[in-house]
Amino acid sequence: MRHLYVVGRGACSILGADHAETVERLFSGAALARSFQESGIGLEVPALAGVISGLDRRLGGRFREEGAAFRLVDAASREALRGAHDCRRLRIYGGSNHGETDVLLALSQMEQGAAQEEPRLWEALLRDPLPERLPSSLGPETRLEAWTYSACASAMHALAFALLDAQEDGDEASLVLVVGGDALSGIGMAGFYRLGASTRGQCRPFHADRDGLLVSEGAAALLLSTTAAPGTPGPVRLLGMGMSCDAFHPTQPDPEGAVLERAMRAALEQAGVRLTDVGGLILHGTGTLANDAAEASVCARLWPAASIPVTSLKGALGHTMGASGLFNCVVAVEALQRGRLPPTRVEGASAFEGVDLVTGAPRPLRPGAPLLVSASGFGGNNVCAVFGVGR
Template sequence: MEERRSGLNEVLITATASVTGLGPDLDTTWRRLLAGETAVRPIRRFDTGRYPARNASWIEGLESRGDRSLLFPILERLLDGFAPLPPGCRLVTATTKGCIDTFERVRKGLPGDVADIPVSGPLAWLASRLGLGDPGVNISCACASSTIAVARAAAMIASGRADAVVVVCMDLVSEFILSGFSSLQALDPAGCRPFDRNRNGLSIGEGGAALLMMSAEKAHGNGIRGIGSVVGWGAANDATHVTAPARDGCGLIQAVRLAMAKASIGPDAISAINAHGTGTVYNDAMEVTAFESVFGPRRIPLNSLKGAIGHTMGAAGGIEVAVGLRSLAERTLPPTAGFGEPMERCGFRVSPLPQPIEGRYMLSTNSGFGGINAALVLKGNPG
């Protein structure tokens, strides 16, 4: 039976896929996440000798065709065997830097297809690959890009502006990105350790996610039950600093409260939190402050995937939705790789081991440069 809140369509996620440093598909990534493994390891794609941190979570065996970006083989892996799209499906993508390796090649005087450099390049490729007439749009909101893309797709479906949206999230490890975070002294040479007392920065990562979202009416009409639902979403800017989060977590608090209000649930309904958890001193402290403000003393299970798959930037939120829905289905929150000793003043249950989830709602959040914060409330299907 379709659930309607305030006249809005219920938003189902009917298919998921992911490619990460841990594996070419969601099953492999999930299995290795549960085992507490990490894909953060020395970079071999380019010379890292001038940078103190030389690790990232990168995808093994990517080969470019001709002079084209490594983004395309990631997308090929992602979409190989992906669910068929219904007629009229819209495309929303999320990336921060798209074919940044092509940009680097061109600037070094090496061959590269200049048409791939603007995001319109991968957008057109995806539309063609997926057989969509509309090239779609890309959402760019720093490290919250894919969370906001999912929120946007959910709002389109909830309002009736679209029946189905495929969200494709992607970003690459590149020297451009590594050098930048290195210049900000934001990288942990030992690999990132989210919510750990000794955390010292992030590890970059690459990957992609594809999420097929549909109205419940459309899905059920096609005999599709769905993996889970996006029941709440919210975004807010902390208006404080371009590269550092607001210490009081004001933007994240607002985004989480908006998402829970949209979901018509209170804090007690949230069973687990998939945090942004970059492993930087200030991000993780900000998140704990914000979650404490919203959830009080409840010791909710909380994790971050970034110790395992790195910070995949524009792909992070999409991968986290795919993994989050699997977590709700399996009633298990994956470990936080890299976590050893709890950080100060963190009352949430962070663990290097899998944790059980009791309940159906998960909060997933991301925050990024420019002060943006975004939150989703995911609902699992009953087992």
């Protein structure tokens, strides 16, 4: 099994414009929910959302159909690449949930004559400008290998494909960028609201009073290499991944989480990590009734007699759609380097027996113990990853 070393990170979120600001506020327990109306998108959805203040949502730029999602993904990618000495052989793997979905909304709000004069926007309804334009934005020698659309597991699937391809590289060193991102979409926001999945207040993962997710926006990126950076003490490695699809329901997970459990076990097996070796879990933890109960059920079966620290980022970051799983991975890397797991942004203990929820302040991790990360998406998509420290 050939591992991938994390050599760069990037992020932009409602908590911060870059990786450092995002993780610092996350570890301190910050949360910044706003009214969706503050996004200025133009649909009146009476719900809270994770709105990045000041984000340029206009369509335009060099490629004409660039929008907020492209700008987020581009910014996180550039930050992850900062400090990389040689990106000439860079390969890109990415994922998003809806990309520039609101191209359709923009066209619908134009005068008929003006809309007819926007051929590139009409073309964007047929192809996603994110994967098409990102390689050109980052440099002429970058190459797109895969862009995935598996709802909220999208960027994690991209990470899995990068790991799979690394096994085919032989002894040749390679550098890969994995990125995921989504901006707020009026169409998507309306859909979650009509499903009754949006929170009426604070998103409270694994809490007895949880009532839904906080739809949010952002982008996360990891730069990975088949070789560790010279002189790096205790580099973080992607040790293994597992994937499954329960196909139980278009939007609801399997209540027992049996197929999610299969993905967790597969990731641990590939990583060569025993259940008792796991030092902490960063779960999908959306704050919805169904998701949290399913994940809690899996935890109770896998660790019935152990107290495994569990956290969810979505009380602070909100649900960043296609980027959410990769945000979990970025924070897993940070947690391993700090030796602490960030808190879940809720008050009080978990509603589920066997889920040792980290709240209030970061929790110290067992030295050297790996972390397990999960992500799930509509259609029953499940992806899990294991990260650890060492060469």
